[in-house]
Amino acid sequence: MALHVLDEANRCLGCKKPMCQQGCPISTNIPEVIRLLKAGEMDKAGRMLFENNPLTTVCSLVCDHEKQCEGHCIRNRMPSHDPVHFSVIENYISTTYANKMVAGPAPKNGMRAAIIGSGPAGLTIAVLLARWGYDITIFEARDKIGGVMRYGIPNYRLPDSVLDDFQYRHLELKGIKVRTNTEIGRTLTIDDLFRDGYKSIFIGAGLWKANAMHIKGESLGNVAFGIDYLANSKAFRLGDNVAVIGVGNSAMDCARTAIRNGARHVTCYARRDESCISASAYEVSYAKLEGVGFRFCKAPVEIRDDGLICRDTVKGEDGRFTQVEGSEKFYAHTGVIISVSQGSESSLIQTTTGIDTNQKGLLTVDPSGRTTRPGVFAGGDAVKGARTVVEAVAMAKDVAVAMDEYMKSLPADDAADPYANIPVFDTPTSDVLGEQDLKI
Numbered sequence: 001m002a003l004h005v006l007d008e009a010n011r012c013l014g015c016k017k018p019m020c021q022q023g024c025p026i027s028t029n030i031p032e033v034i035r036l037l038k039a040g041e042m043d044k045a046g047r048m049l050f051e052n053n054p055l056t057t058v059c060s061l062v063c064d065h066e067k068q069c070e071g072h073c074i075r076n077r078m079p080s081h082d083p084v085h086f087s088v089i090e091n092y093i094s095t096t097y098a099n100k101m102v103a104g105p106a107p108k109n110g111m112r113a114a115i116i117g118s119g120p121a122g123l124t125i126a127v128l129l130a131r132w133g134y135d136i137t138i139f140e141a142r143d144k145i146g147g148v149m150r151y152g153i154p155n156y157r158l159p160d161s162v163l164d165d166f167q168y169r170h171l172e173l174k175g176i177k178v179r180t181n182t183e184i185g186r187t188l189t190i191d192d193l194f195r196d197g198y199k200s201i202f203i204g205a206g207l208w209k210a211n212a213m214h215i216k217g218e219s220l221g222n223v224a225f226g227i228d229y230l231a232n233s234k235a236f237r238l239g240d241n242v243a244v245i246g247v248g249n250s251a252m253d254c255a256r257t258a259i260r261n262g263a264r265h266v267t268c269y270a271r272r273d274e275s276c277i278s279a280s281a282y283e284v285s286y287a288k289l290e291g292v293g294f295r296f297c298k299a300p301v302e303i304r305d306d307g308l309i310c311r312d313t314v315k316g317e318d319g320r321f322t323q324v325e326g327s328e329k330f331y332a333h334t335g336v337i338i339s340v341s342q343g344s345e346s347s348l349i350q351t352t353t354g355i356d357t358n359q360k361g362l363l364t365v366d367p368s369g370r371t372t373r374p375g376v377f378a379g380g381d382a383v384k385g386a387r388t389v390v391e392a393v394a395m396a397k398d399v400a401v402a403m404d405e406y407m408k409s410l411p412a413d414d415a416a417d418p419y420a421n422i423p424v425f426d427t428p429t430s431d432v433l434g435e436q437d438l439k440i
Ligand SMILES: Cc1cc2nc3c(=O)[nH]c(=O)nc-3n(C[C@H](O)[C@H](O)[C@H](O)COP(=O)(O)OP(=O)(O)OC[C@H]3O[C@@H](n4cnc5c(N)ncnc54)[C@H](O)[C@@H]3O)c2cc1C
Pocket: 062, 063, 064, 116, 117, 118, 119, 120, 121, 122, 139, 140, 141, 142, 145, 146, 147, 148, 149, 152, 153, 182, 183, 184, 185, 204, 205, 206, 207, 208, 227, 230, 249, 250, 253, 348, 379, 380, 381, 382, 386, 387, 388, 389, 390, 392
């Protein structure tokens, strides 16, 4: 860590109207956390962080701080333009305090809720509902929890150990069950979950379908879609001169991962000019430092085994970019990563009645995350489109309150167990083996 935590904390002015807090999507009480740290009350500071944001450690590493808390810090307005780097302070407090978080499950209230998807939205809801006494099961299609935090954001920005620690402290110790390798909408559906006694269901399935560009060559063997590449980049063989189509944050992750996988040349292509880069300034500067090149005003029209054909674009007076017919050029590359955007997958929705989506395939919800089917709630990217970790957490906090209200409003479940009085047959393992007369 380059900055000394206490030096940073000492630079905080403890503003009465903290601009940093206003810039934080989940209103972290930054001056109070810093005050507690300086007063030697690290545990209180840590508790405050985790109570407000169960993913505080993740956020300290991956939030776009220069646009949020640090970008809003009043010290930016001083001639020295030196904001307090709260991300460093948050990371120190949250990782130190996390080691003390060993409390067991809260007393149960007898109601069961299901969470589909273990990205930041699903994890936040799971932690909050478990805190309030609900019996929680998370269903996750992949083999580990974390969603984009594990399978999208590269390890060099967010180490897996942060998510593994989260799983132990916030899920296992709290009695939250996790059923991995289980994609709801295939063998098990939302109707099956209601049948099995889940009173309420949260969908936090994110956006996992790479959007194609619909140009010739996308299916060639030297091409990968960004979200697939990041999930398991070592599985791809793209050679040592890689083109990345896109200049968003995901594209920067693809480019920097390709460099780490041994590519000697990586070039990002954008349809528009430099002012249209959507990746954060930090990510772009790191990519440049690591040797990533950029070509602007290039619209890819065809991918080949040995490179990419692009047409030049020009900006019109209305600010729109149009392609210049006849300006095609060939750019030699050994592999191409397409990282333009992601959309939602529909199997979950196709197997569920009563859940509406909009034209983009995003789930339709009210401001509290209620879908069009009673008892089913949704949040995160599956609702808002591609956003950020902290925004998924912020929305999930509101949805958790609505789910709690909904479940408490349900009539008491007094249906008798039809098998309450059947005989209980105990089968010791030794008996079974004996009966079978196994010859080993
Ligand atoms: C490459 C990349 C880099 C990013 N970098 C940053 C960053 O640095 N900072 C930042 O703040 N944001 C970043 N983001 C955005 C951020 O990660 C997302 O906004 C956030 O993860 C969305 O959270 P979510 O919970 O809605 O969904 P996700 O994180 O997408 O998680 C959804 C989970 O649901 C599971 N799932 C899907 N369907 C089913 C099903 N039917 N049954 C069971 N499980 C299912 C998926 O496997 C996944 O684990 C990045 C995004 C990408 C793609």
